[in-house]
Amino acid sequence: MLYVAYNDQKLPCFIADHNVISDMHGGQAIYHVTSGHRNPLNYSITEESLYEYFHANPRVSNGGRIVKNKRVLLFKKYTHFHLYMILRYKIALETLHVMSVFGGSFSKNYNKLNRGYNFLMLVAKLYAPYVFFKG
Template sequence: MGEILLGQYKGELPIVIIRPTMVTSTFQDPFPGWIEGTRTIDALIVAYDEQALPCFLGDRNDIIDLIPADMVINAALVAMAVHWNGKLQVIYHVSSPCQNPLSVNDFVDSCFDYFSISPRILNGRVLQTRRPYLFKRYAFFRVCLMIIFSLPLMILEGFNLLLCGCFSRYCNDLNRRYNFFTLLVKLYAPYPFSKGRFDDSNLTWLRMETKICNVDGGNLNFDPKQISWHSYLISVHVPAVLKYAHMKKGTTLRRTSYSYSQ
């Protein structure tokens, strides 16, 4: 609706509309991994880190549409430089699937690799990392949810009632994990099976126009083809998300770090 209003009232002004997809931490500028706030896919990374994501909805062959924040900003800056004296309304989808797709399977594998080489430490004990199981059908997912959370919680609450609250702490902890998990499902359930792709042909044209017209975009990188998703996720984005999440909670992030070679 905002874009429609801009088109109606822009007059002679040029309009450039930037539509980013799921924005992640920076790829290069001002430094790799700059982030303010955990959003979109980051909540799943935090849940994975806390081993609160035993299963989820999705198809491993589906594509996740991520784009680093600095590429969004760079695309906007270059677009302004190219269109500042025009009269058209131009729309740019700043996304990655058409140029450099990231599958759900690659995302899960990258997270698993990170947590395997840098596992959490709790009370001096290294916590084991488990892969979440992905369900393609919602009915099967609901059954798994009942077995993992609902039934144990009902049994524990029954024992807690009989034993005068001896298991209250465990009940509260399991209930908290269950509520957090159901919140994630409500937020993300509509998206795992989406087959839509944003057409980034305008952005491809912008990169070519930058080279042809010699617009100073040499240091303003917004080409998703340059991203090695596995390396970016385990070396940049996942540690940045966890660092910010633990800083927000006021906790210290303790990990056992091992050397990694791609």
């Protein structure tokens, strides 16, 4: 899910401690990608691999233009991520909300952007125990 959101450029920032080792497993047919003990994979390698892959294999828009992916801004602490989201997105959203009183496209834009903001905050909260776990 995070990889798809990254590729769709709907993941401008996220949370992860670069030094935390992740264990990744496949779906129904189990392909064990890594083991935290024998073959460690930390989040900095994952983030770099994502960027390199999508840089080498960019998306193409419906119009045939290449869509360049940006790096994801990673925060080592959830509180820093939360503060950034408030300062960078929530204040602007609330301003748009006030303007939506006047109706028109402001209301539609506010609803769409607010859903995206709330989704990103929910996903970050769900992933936080895993991306910061140093067991």
